[in-house]
Amino acid sequence: MDETGQPQSDKRRIDTMEELSVAIGVSRPTLSRYFQDPSSVRSSTSEKIRRGLEQVEYVPNFFATRMNRKSTGMIGVIIPYLNDLFFTRLLEGIEIAAMQAGFTVITQCSHSDPAIEARAAETFMSMSVDGALVAPLGNHSDFAVQERLNARLPFMLVDSRPSTMPSVDFVGSDHMQSTGIITEYLSRVGDPPVFLAMPRVNFNALERERAYIAKMQELGHEPTIIGTEALHPASHFEAHGSAVLDRCFSQGQFTDRSILCANDRVAIGALHAAAKHGLDPGRARRGGLRIAGHDDYPLCPFTTPTLTTVAQDVEAIGRVAVQRLVEKIRGENNAQSQVVQLLDGVLKLRESA
Missing domain, CATH: 1.10.260 (434 Repressor (Amino-terminal Domain))
Known part of the structure; x- marks a missing residue:
């Protein structure tokens, strides 16, 4: 031994x-x-x-x-959070597709910090990775660094597409479609839903908010949006959803309404607030309160009640992004041949709505 x-x-x-x-x-x-x-x-x-x-x-x-190869056989990936199971699933899809294509994935996390995100991009350039996939923080990402990355090597955005990078290839969910189907469902089974938003730092949450407004107007309903400002500096996702609805429920607001949350983590916080106030959300329960989310977070089938949501095809997002990046690596990084691929979501009906 x-x-x-x-x-x-x-x-x-x-x-x-x-x-x-x-x-x-x-x-x-x-x-x-x-x-x-x-x-x-x-x-x-x-x-x-x-x-x-x-x-x-x-x-x-x-x-x-x-060292003597023109190709390093490496793909760099930047994700914004390590403690989010959505990005764990996305990274799994990317790694499996990359391995099948003969590449090794090197992962960096930006930890919600634009400076760390920029340093990760610089690291990939110094390592001469063959290409990079970035799930960006949003419009507060360092655009100059992303421009250098795009000029130096094949580069794609996944999951989130900031307005500062309109010409970069992108693979993600069609938020107009996915948010639209759950808004329409909630409007059909009860009163038109309220939208529980997030502070203005999450690009996808803003996309879903705009999609909610568009669908509500299409259906002839007045949009109602809450939670656009953080109640506490450190309240994100679950803590934000819980704090916003705790305040609303304390004032007797929205206790008998459908509430569509910007994502499932916010919705989990909303369920926590409902339980705190003795409310029992669900399509088969009395009182009219329904709570729904977006993403199909892995914990959704295990909440109480189980969470109705829209599933993003995370595995397909990872696979399609790698396939497109490999095409760019093996061909030309030609900005004129931009690809934007949006994948549909699927409604997941559970107990909460």
Whole structure:
């Protein structure tokens, strides 16, 4: 056993390509070609290297094997939050699609900070990644850095499309369609819904707010929007939804209305406020209160009551974004051939509405 309690290998440990070259009996350039592409060396040499590697303990250096390539085989991804299961699912879809295409994903998180987002973009440029997928913070992202990124390498936006970057390729949800179908549903089964918005920092929430207004006007209803300002500086998502509706319910407002939340995390906070006030939202319950969200967050089937929402096709967003980025990597990063692909949402009817 070694010092960690794991079985000790009897294989000789090799730390460098030079040592491995001597141990196997082939030149270092031949080894380098083998690690880049085994089919690039003669079959007899490839078999000799394969047998030699079985006799030693050696892990090729990821970066060293790519130094002489025009391609690093890496795709950079920037997401805004680590504690959001939506982005966990999006990253999973991206990584699976990238692996299938033969690429390795390097992930950075902007932690809701434009300066960190800009530094992550600069890091990717310094690493010479083959391309980048960015889920941006919004219009407060550093546009100058994003412009440099787009000029230097194939670059795409996913999930969110700030107005400052209208010419960049984008894959995300069709918020007009997805918000429209749940607004129409809530208007059909009860009183026209109130929209529980978010502070003006979330681009997708603003898109859904505009989509809600458009659908309400189309249906001949007066839009009602609440929660556009943060009640507390640190209140985001669940805390925001809970605080806004706690205040409304305390004043006797909206206790018998349908409430459409900007996203599921806000809706989870809304459910918390309802429980605090002894309210029981749901399409099969008395009182008229209904609460719905958007995204189909993984926890939605496990809330009490389970949350009615609109599912984004997150796996497809990741897959389509990688497919398009790989096309750009293998072709030309031509700004004239812009692609904007919007995917439909699907209504998920559960207990809350």
